[in-house]
Amino acid sequence: MNLQFIFILCLILALWNVVLTLFFLRFFFYYQRITKGNKKESLVKMLDQIVLDQERMKKALDELIAACVKLEAGGLLHIQKVGLLRFNPFKDTGGDQSFILALVDAKGTGVIISSLHTRSGTRWYAKHVTNGKGSEYELSKEEEEALKTAKTM
Secondary structure, three states, X not given: OHHHHHHHHHHHHHHHHHHHHHHHHHHHHHHHHHHOOOOOOOHHHHHHHHHHHHHHHHHHHHHHHHHHHHXXXXXXXXXXXXXXXXXXXXXXXXXXXXXXEEEEOOOOOEEEEEEEEOOXXXXXXXXXXXXXXXXXXXXOXXXXXXXXXXXXO
């Protein structure tokens, strides 16, 4: 029984030795991969460099996020919605040669350009729009329809 006990104990110790060897090899190869290409620097210096790189990248990422937010906010002020309405304002002229073009940003601020074609010529008018309403002049029903078309885009 004594011999059997010693055999089991040796088997357990051998198994424990294999497990420890596997952990050691795993750690050794991991350390080799980390230090690959480095000149005999200490692990502390390498880790300090990694931390510095991470801080620098975080700062750069924060700057990029701030730039994206600024671009997004600025993009709201550009023309984003366009509405075009062709119509015939007078019954004695043929075809829908007159038109209204609404150019507005995300907040509904922009300009409406109207072109009225008559027998004697073509006239152009422009009206400023603020928050979806005519700011200086009242909008005609066709202009409001063109603005509504632009808003639904």
